Amino acid sequence: MKAIQLAQPKHFQKIDIEEPAPPGPGQAVVRTHRMGICGTDYSGYLGKMPFFSYPRIPGHELGVEVLEVGDDVTNVKPGDRCSVEPYMNCGECYACRKGQGNCCEKLNVIGVMVDGGLCEKFLIRADKLHTSETLTFEQLALVETLGIGCHACDRGAPQEGDHVLIIGAGPIGLATLEFTRLTGATITVMDMVESRLQFCRDTYGVPHTIQFKGDGSELEQIAEITNGDKYAVVTDATGHNGSMSNALQYVAHTGSLVYVGITTAEISFPHPALHKPEMTIKGSRNALPSDFTRIIRLIEDGTINTDPWITHRTSFDDVIDQFETFTKPESGVIKAVIEVA
Template identity: 60%
Template sequence: MKALQLEQPKTWKQIEIDEPDAPGPGEALVRIHRVGVCGTDLGGYLGKFPFFSYPRIPGHELGVEVLEVGPDVKNVQPGDRCSVEPYINCQKCYSCERGLTNCCEEHKTLGVMCDGGLTQRMILPARKLHLANNLTYEQSALVETLAIGCHAVDRAQVKEGETVLIIGAGPIGLSALEFVKVAGARPIVADLSQKRLDFVKTNMGVNDTILVAGDDSDIERLESLTDGRRADVVIDATGNNRSMAGALNMAAFGGRVVYVGITQSNLEFPHAPAMHRRELTLLASRNALSRDFARIIDLIEKGTINTDPWITHHAAFEEVADVFPTWVDPESGVIKAMIHVDG
C-alpha cells in the first residue's frame, strides 16, 4: 500500500507500507480520500514545526470513508463519510479526566507525533470519527482546520458586538475569523501580505484590515478603527514571537489575548505598562475538542459556514513531491490545498 513520507525536512519519499489489520474493538478501518494541507504540514516540510519528528507520514486533515468497523463500534458503519479528529488522547490522564482531551498529557497528533493519513487506508479509533455524510470529502477534510479557530474563539469567550483583532490571515487565522463572525462580533484582520488582506475583503466579507508595518503605525491604524479603544479580543495566529509579544499592546483595557499560533522562541513583553495596567487575560489555545467537530459539520450543512472560498489548490497523490515546495511561498495564494488520495 502506497504512502508519502517526509524522510527529513524538504525530502519526500513514496514508500510501500503494510495493509492494516482488521479493526479491533473500538476501531475502524477507513479509506483516505482527501488530505488537507495546513501550516503544520508546511512547517513540518521546512523542519520548523515543534513536535514534528522524522521520518513521518504526514496528514491530519482527513476526509475518509469507513470500510469496516470492529466489535462494539456503534457511532459509524461501513459506507459512512467522516471527518477525522486527529488528536489521539490517552483517556486516562488528569487532562482527559476533566474533558480536556485537546491537551492530553500523552497527546499525539496524527501526522506529527505519529504517522498520519497520506496513505490509502488506516486504522483509527472509531471515537475520533465524526459523521459527515452530507459533506464532500474536501469539506470533511476542512473541518479540522475550522476546529482550531473554533476552539480559539471559544477560549476567548467572544461576545456579540465585541471587536476582535485577528493577527495572521493564514488558514488558522481565517478559521478563527469564521467563528468571530458566527459569534456576531466585529472582526479586524491584520497581516503582512496585502494579497491575503484582499482575499479576506473579497471572499470573507471583512471590511477592516491592517497591513502590518511592524511599528507604532499598526496601533495607530487599530485605534483609528476602534475610536481609540483597540480590540476587546486579540487572536494571534502567526506563530511569530515578536508578533505574539506585541499582541498585548493591541488589546483594550480588560481585553483578552489568545495565542493560537505556536513558537519555540521565548516571549518577552513589559508587564507593568502592557499586561498589568490593562489587566489583560492571556490564553493559550491548543487543538480542539470533540464537540467542535460536530458543531462545525452542522454549520457547514446549514450553510452558515461557506467552504467555497477555502479550497484554492489541488494535487494528486503522485504530484505532491513536485508541487509542495510551491505551497510554502505565501505569495502562491494557497489558502487550503487538498491532496487527492483516492485508490
C-alpha cells in the same frame, strides 16, 4: 500499500507500508480520500514545528471512507464518509478527566507525533470519526482546520459588539474569523500580505483590515477603528514569535490575548504590558469533539461555505513536486488539498 513520508525536513519520499491490521475493539479501518495541508504540515516540512517528529507520514486534516469496523463499534459503519478528529488522547490524565482531551498530557496527534493519513488506508479509533451523509470528502477534510478556529474563538469568548483583532490571515486565522463573525463582534484582520486581506474583504466583508508594515503605523489605525479603546480580544494566528510578543500592545484594558499559532522561539514582553491592563493571556490547542459535530452541521446547513477556501489541489503522485511551492506566500495558497484516492 502506498504512502508518502517526510523523512526529514524538506525531504519527502514515497514508501510502501503494510496493510492495516483488521480492526479490533473500538477501531476502524478507513481509506483516505482527501487531505488538507495546513500550517502544521508546512512547519513540519520546514523543520519549525515543535511537536513534529521524523520520519513521519503526515496527514491530520482528512476526509475518509470507513472500510471495516470492530465488532463493538456502533457510531460508524462501512461506507460512511467521515472527518477525522486526529487527537489521540489517553483518557486518564487531568485534562482528559476534565473533558479536555485536546490538550491531553500524553497527546499524540496523527500526522504529527505518530503516522497520519497520507496513505491509502489506516487503522484508527472509531470514536475519532465524525460522519456526514451529505458532505464531500473535500469538505470533511476541512473540518479539523475549522475546529482549530472554533476552539480559538471560544477561548477568547468575544461578545456581540466587541472589537476583535485577528492577526494572521492564513487558514487558522480564517477559521477563527469564521466563528468570530457568528458572535456579532466587529472584526479587524491584520496581515503582512495584501492579497490575504483582500480575500477577507471580498469573501467575508470584513469591515477593517490592516496591512502590517513593521513601522508602528498599525497603532494609529487601531486607535481610529476602536475609538482609542483597542481590542477586547486579540487572537494571534501567525506562529511568529515577534508578532506574538508585539500583540500585547493591541489589547484593551481588561481584554484577552489568545495564542493559537505555535512557535519554537521565545516570546518576550515587559511585565507592565500584561499587568497594567490586567490582561488575560490564553493558549488555544486543537479542538474538542463537540467542535467537529458543530462544524459539520454548520457546513451542512450552509452557514459556513468552504468553497472559497480551497485555492489549490494536487494529486498524490504530484504532491512531492508541488509541496515546496505551497510554502511560499507568492503562490497565493489559502488551502491546498491532496487528492489521495
